[in-house]
Amino acid sequence: MGIWGKEESEEVEFWTVEEFNQFIVAIEDKPHSSLAFRILFWGGLRLGEMLALTLKDFNFDDNTININKSYQRIDQKDIITTPKTPKAVRVVSMPKTVMEEAQNLIACTYGVGKEDRVFTFSKSFLHHDMKRGCKATGVKKIKVHALRHSAISLLIEKGFSVVDIGNRVGHDSSEITFRYAHMFPNKQQEMRGMLE
Numbered sequence: 001m002g003i004w005g006k007e008e009s010e011e012v013e014f015w016t017v018e019e020f021n022q023f024i025v026a027i028e029d030k031p032h033s034s035l036a037f038r039i040l041f042w043g044g045l046r047l048g049e050m051l052a053l054t055l056k057d058f059n060f061d062d063n064t065i066n067i068n069k070s071y072q073r074i075d076q077k078d079i080i081t082t083p084k085t086p087k088a089v090r091v092v093s094m095p096k097t098v099m100e101e102a103q104n105l106i107a108c109t110y111g112v113g114k115e116d117r118v119f120t121f122s123k124s125f126l127h128h129d130m131k132r133g134c135k136a137t138g139v140k141k142i143k144v145h146a147l148r149h150s151a152i153s154l155l156i157e158k159g160f161s162v163v164d165i166g167n168r169v170g171h172d173s174s175e176i177t178f179r180y181a182h183m184f185p186n187k188q189q190e191m192r193g194m195l196e
Contacts, residue, residue: 013142014150015041026136031105033129036119037147038101039065043092044151044169047123047144048072052080055106056114063099065092067170073122088170 015023020041027034039050043065051071058065067090072079083089106112126144134141142150148169155165 013140013146014153015139015142015147016150017154019139020147020150022137023133023139026133027129030129031101032119032121033126035098035101035105036126037129037133038098039094040144040147041150042095042098044148044155045092046070046084046088046148046170047126049083049088049170051117051119051123053118054115055112055118058099058102058106058118059091060099060103063094063096065094067092071117078117083170085170087167090167090170092168 020037024034024037027037036050039045039053040047043050045065045067048070049067052069053065056066057068067083067088070081070083070088072081102118106118109118112118123144130144131141133139152165152169155168160168
């Protein structure tokens with residue numbers, strides 16, 4: 001597992017693909033949790049964006065997910081809002097295996113309509129499953145939000161541009177994405193050149 005230092009010297013944790021694959025095995029007994037973690041890791045979605053997903057947001061022909069809203073639980077009420085920033089409205093391509101898992105799970109879930117949320121559990125439910133999976137596999141515990149950081153670090157490692165990564169994860173500016181570059185010194189110079 002890697003750790004980044006932010007500008008405020010706060011450490012940000014993330015998993016490698018190997019660590020994620022080790023962790024997810026322990027969660028496969030809960031198909032909705034397994035799918036949620038896969039979407040967060042491979043898509044780089046914010047937790048509220050993932051929890052707001054409805055059936056109509058999944059395009060199984062193109063293997064994409066439409067991000068256009070966010071979920072919050074306020075005063076014991078489910079609230080759907082616009083995403084965090086205008087750039088957060090986006091279409092995210094996903095691995096075919098994740099989309100096949102989503103299609104199979106939705107097909108087996110009784111009574112899910114086009115406008116219904118696919119993931120009806122709480123943030124604390126996912127936090128609990130994160131702890132459970134880490135304990136069962138020995139993978140170091142990270143926060144659920146750190147799956148987003150994991151997705152970004154993977155894209156940086158694979159050599160994608162700051163602009164492309166920022167567009168994929170819905171960052172408001174390239175500066176936000178650039179903050180992640182110091183984790184990969186060999187990419188930092190390349191990314192800095194792209195921003196100048």
